[in-house]
Amino acid sequence: MKNMPTNLPAEAKAKWIKVMEAKTPEEKIRALEEFLSAVPKHKGTERLREWATKRLAELREEIEEKRKKKVGSRISFFVEKEGDVQVVVAGPPNTGKSLLVNKLTGAKTVIADYPFSTTYPVPGMLKYNDVYFQLIDTPPLVSGGYFRKVVGLMRNADGIIIVLDATRDFLGELRELVETLKQEGVLLVKPGGRVVIDVYRTGKSGIRVTLMGKITDGTIDDVRKLLESYRIFNAHVKIYGEVSIDDVEQSLFEATVYKPTIIFINKADLAKPNPSTIEEVKKLLPGVRVLVGSALTGEGLGDIAPQLYDVLEIIRIYTKAPNAPPAERPLVLRRNATVRDVARSIHSELLENFLYARVWGSSVKYPGEKVGLDHVLADGDIVEIHAKG
Ligand SMILES: Nc1nc2c(ncn2[C@@H]2O[C@H](COP(=O)(O)OP(=O)(O)O)[C@@H](O)[C@H]2O)c(=O)[nH]1
Ligand SMILES: [Mg+2]
Structure with a gap:
């Protein structure tokens, strides 16, 4: 599955973002078809085209399974996500x-x-x-x-x-x-080098790169330029271990997952x-x-x-409103999650109007410490977010 996208024209790259942003299988199919039509047919793009065609077939099956479920058939492969x-x-x-x-x-x-x-x-x-x-x-x-x-x-x-x-x-x-x-x-098995990219539809966060490893043949700025060539302007890129700029590009296509x-x-x-x-x-x-x-x-x-x-590297974060007890059910996040992840999972407005947060738990030096968006949280922390308005 290595080296899929090769020198895609700007037009195709710009269409890929629509695939990433698509929420429903129907949206994804439409976006993928458009993307595929912008990919030139030559040897260098063969694997990519094969992969996209296979993905289209899978998505069509998914829609079919969902439809079966709706009409009450027990024999459906569609499972609604529930729980954490x-x-x-x-x-x-x-x-x-x-x-x-x-x-x-x-x-x-x-x-x-x-x-x-x-x-x-x-x-x-x-x-x-x-x-x-x-x-x-x-x-x-x-x-x-x-x-x-x-x-x-x-x-x-x-x-x-x-x-x-x-x-x-x-x-x-x-x-x-x-x-x-x-x-x-x-x-x-967790690969030595790994790239996780969260692309956000809204917000003005820009492209943030968290380096928990090393880019072997480029800089953070190269990562930003690469994403921008795909017209991705709001994203969080997490790099674990040693990766190349090509690995970052591959990860956009989610062809291989760990x-x-x-x-x-x-x-x-x-x-x-x-x-x-x-x-x-x-x-x-x-x-x-x-x-x-x-x-x-x-x-x-x-x-x-x-x-x-x-x-699964799970951590539980208990959110609370000022002058109220913490929520009974935690927000379930992954290790190294920050206050920004908490604000975002509650509401995008909370992130945009963020002033500061108070945290109780093992990630802070004293109870109720004031922290910013980049503060890294720990399992069991209680977080109270203060925002404008
Ligand atoms: N002795 C024993 N039999 C088991 C165990 N787990 C499952 N079985 C039996 O193995 C057979 C297959 O189990 P099932 O759960 O249907 O397997 P599946 O096809 O993998 O879903 C059944 O007869 C079970 O009762 C176990 O831990 N010990
Ligand atoms: Mg079985």
């Missing part, structure tokens, strides 16, 4: 995905001792530490069948739990799975997985959490939520 974070539970056939989701959330999944018993996604809710995790049970990840649709769900999710079966050759099955997912542009992942080796009540095989799993997926347990007996299930909390 969405986690897709996926894996080979018959590993215990449905039983796991059922045990963790109480969702009425279909559990059966034959493969392909699950034919459409079923969501359930898991609460931990005031955070609501929407877990989605899915049909098996095998080629053909529902494969592309499950991958689509994974792409849209915040995280993934891969369920394997300890009684089988789970390492071999995982190897195959990791390879196919990579070909689909879904990475389970999804924080947990591996759950299930059915430990039937077979204890070999420690050396577990080591192989860890070698295959460096940094990915590997849990062993049993959906049947409940062993290891209690570790899933805390591990999700950790790999």
Whole structure:
């Protein structure tokens, strides 16, 4: 998936922003079609055109699934996002995905001792530490069948739990799975260098670049120029690890995504997985959490939520209005979130009229300290925003 956009004409670049800004699949299709028509047909743009065409097909399917859901059909692949974070539970056939989701959330999944018993996604809710995790049970990840649709769900999710079966050759099955997912542009391991770009439709924030690593062949100003060539003028670019200017451009196309992942080796009540095989799993997926347990007996299930909390880098922020108690439900953000992220998630006007914030919690030196938009918050902080008017 590397090196997709190559010397796109200004006209095509300017159309890409419309794709990024599109909110609904319908808007996205229209924008993508327009973008595609502005991309010249030559060798250098072949992968990009292929990718865009595939994406169009996926979006059309998504609309079709949504329509099915509306007319009341149970067999729909569309899952409405609910709760704070969405986690897709996926894996080979018959590993215990449905039983796991059922045990963790109480969702009425279909559990059966034959493969392909699950034919459409079923969501359930898991609460931990005031955070609501929407877990989605899915049909098996095998080629053909529902494969592309499950991958689509994974792409849209915040995280993934891969369920394997300890009684089988789970390492071999995982190897195959990791390879196919990579070909689909879904990475389970955090890449060394990573670019995350949040593009804002409104506001006058300009282009902010947070460097938590290094740009190998350019400067922050080059990043700004690159984005401006795509007519992106309001965005937050976060750079982790070592990246090139080309990597920044690639990240605009979201062709490859990284999804924080947990591996759950299930059915430990039937077979204890070999420690050396577990080591192989860890070698295959460096940094990915590997849990062993049993959906049947409940062993290891209690570790899933805390591990999700950790790999998803979740922090909870409790907002409050002046002279009022903090909100009961936290705002769920990611590590390194700032007061600006809080203001923006409440209301864009709050950001525009921002004066200062007061913060209670571990990110400040004393309770109620006054801070600005760039203050980095910590898990459990209470934030009170003061604005004009
Ligand atoms: N012994 C045992 N059986 C399990 C466990 N988890 C699931 N199963 C059984 O494995 C079969 C497949 O489970 P299911 O949840 O339908 O798997 P899925 O196809 O991955 O959704 C069912 O007969 C389950 O009862 C487990 O931890 N231990
Ligand atoms: Mg199932």
